[in-house]
Amino acid sequence: MSESPFTWRAGGCHCGGVRFEAALPATVEAQTCNCSMCAKTGFVHVIVPESRFRLTKGADRLAEYTFNTRVAKHLFCSECGVKSFYRPRSNPDGWSVNARCLDSVDGFELVIEAFDGQNWEANAHSLSHLSKEPA
Numbered sequence: 001m002s003e004s005p006f007t008w009r010a011g012g013c014h015c016g017g018v019r020f021e022a023a024l025p026a027t028v029e030a031q032t033c034n035c036s037m038c039a040k041t042g043f044v045h046v047i048v049p050e051s052r053f054r055l056t057k058g059a060d061r062l063a064e065y066t067f068n069t070r071v072a073k074h075l076f077c078s079e080c081g082v083k084s085f086y087r088p089r090s091n092p093d094g095w096s097v098n099a100r101c102l103d104s105v106d107g108f109e110l111v112i113e114a115f116d117g118q119n120w121e122a123n124a125h126s127l128s129h130l131s132k133e134p135a
Contacts, residue, residue: 006052011102013077013084018058020085022048022097027109030099035117037067037074040128041083044112053085053095090124 006023013019020083024046031045038045056079065074073087076128084101099110116122 007107009104010056011084011097012057012078013082013101015077015080015082017061017079018077018082019056019083020097021054021056022046022051022085022095022102023033023047024108027111028099028111030110031115032112033115033117036116042100043083043096045088046097046099047088047091047114048096048097049091053097056061078121 004023004116005025007026008021010019013107028046031047032065033045035041037043047074061078062075063078065076066072067074069089072089075086082097082101085134086094087133088096099105099112
C-alpha cells in the first residue's frame with residue numbers, strides 16, 4: 001500500500017474554541033488577496049476540497065458573514081473573532097484555510113503568490129486548479 005501524498009495538519013482560532021484539520025501536500029500553494037475582505041483580515045488562502053477538510057471542534061461557535069453575491073460563507077469564531085477557514089466563492093464545494101491559523105508550517109513548503117481579488121471576475125479562473133483532487 002502506498003503512502004498518502006497528504007498529511008493532516010491542525011489549526012484553529014485564537015481562543016482555541018474552533019479547531020480544524022486539513023490534509024495538505026508537501027508543497028502548499030497559497031494566495032494573498034487584495035480584495036476588500038482579505039486586505040483587512042490578512043487572510044492567506046490554502047484551498048482544499050471538502051474531502052481534505054474536517055472541523056474537529058467548535059461548530060456551535062461559528063458565526064457567518066456574507067456580502068456582495070453571498071456565495072462565499074465567511075465563518076469566524078464568535079468568541080475571539082478569528083476567521084481560520086471559510087467557504088470561498090471560487091470553490092463553494094471546498095474550503096479556504098487561513099495558512100496563518102495552522103498550528104505550524106514546519107514540515108512543508110508554503111509557496112505564497114499574490115491574487116488580484118479587486119478584479120475577482122477577471123482572475124477567478126486562475127484559482128480553479130487549486131481544489132482539484134490529484135488524478
